[in-house]
Amino acid sequence: MINSKYFFQGFKSIKGLDSPALALGASFIAIGALLKNIGFNLGQSIFSTFLTYALPGSLVMAESFLIGASLINIFLAVWLVNIRLYPMTVSLMPLLLHKSQPRWKYYLSCHFIAVSAWLIMKSNYQSIEKKHRIDFWIGIGTGTWSVAIVSTIIGFLASDYLNKDMMIGLAIVNPVYFTCMMVGAMKSLQISLSIILGAILGPAFFFISPEWSILYGGVSAGTIAYYVGEFK
């Protein structure tokens, strides 16, 4: 059903010097501690990471829950912050689609689409034959997702011992890791421009609309970069 050779090859991406485990671990330890502080029990915290597995969405959930937002407002806020997953999926899945593979693999494994797994897959897919890419991807996804779940448990249990300095230190690890990964991904003009313009326009649009800034900034930056790359 799933080719174990490729699955484990993907799973092993959580080891090694470019492993996302540290960054993911740091952020989900912070999430575990945060969920405990807002009143979730251990089971609920695990359930949350298990089912959502997207950091900004979990943060928005925690904030909205604290201020007692309605379910529909939570839905809209989370949907908006996680809508980036749509272009991420569309720019990943066509690389993994293969006629011989059953569709359920794609619909189940899209749950693993999150920045860390996505960046690893994007930088490694060319080394895997197309037919086996989905199994490789399921391996990466299972590996990173497991790290997130285990870290949520650690954060929940350790929350009493984490002081403010440690929490601030943990919070920077994730943006730093992703910034380095993005710098590493700048291999063509189009992608480099997309990343640089996105990093400028995202915060710039924050002054116009904080909720929509990522989407507005990202779509305009990506579109400019696309045209510059196509017609230069």
Place this chain on the structure above:
Amino acid sequence: MSDISNNIILVILVTSFATYLSRFLGVVSSEKIDETSKIFKWFNCIAYSVLAALIARMVVFPAGELAESAIFIRLFVVVVSVVMFLFTKRNLVYPTVASAIMLAILNNYLSI
């Protein structure tokens, strides 16, 4: 089960549904998109720029704990970490570990 824990379960389910929705619709669209097509390339650019926008926002306008540090300290830590990444043959462990330590220390000694 009490009302509060029922409510927490509902909040989690709503959050995960709102998150899965974009992933699911992405797979539906992917079935019709060829990896060599222009629309694929466009989406690829958008995916990278949306991520860059998200990460930049986490650093410039952070939520939660990070908001309690000064922006110049955060930017300094990110720049030093990227330089470290480039000078260590793209090792990701050094810059990530160093960033946490740098921020915790600088935040204590430079903030008023």
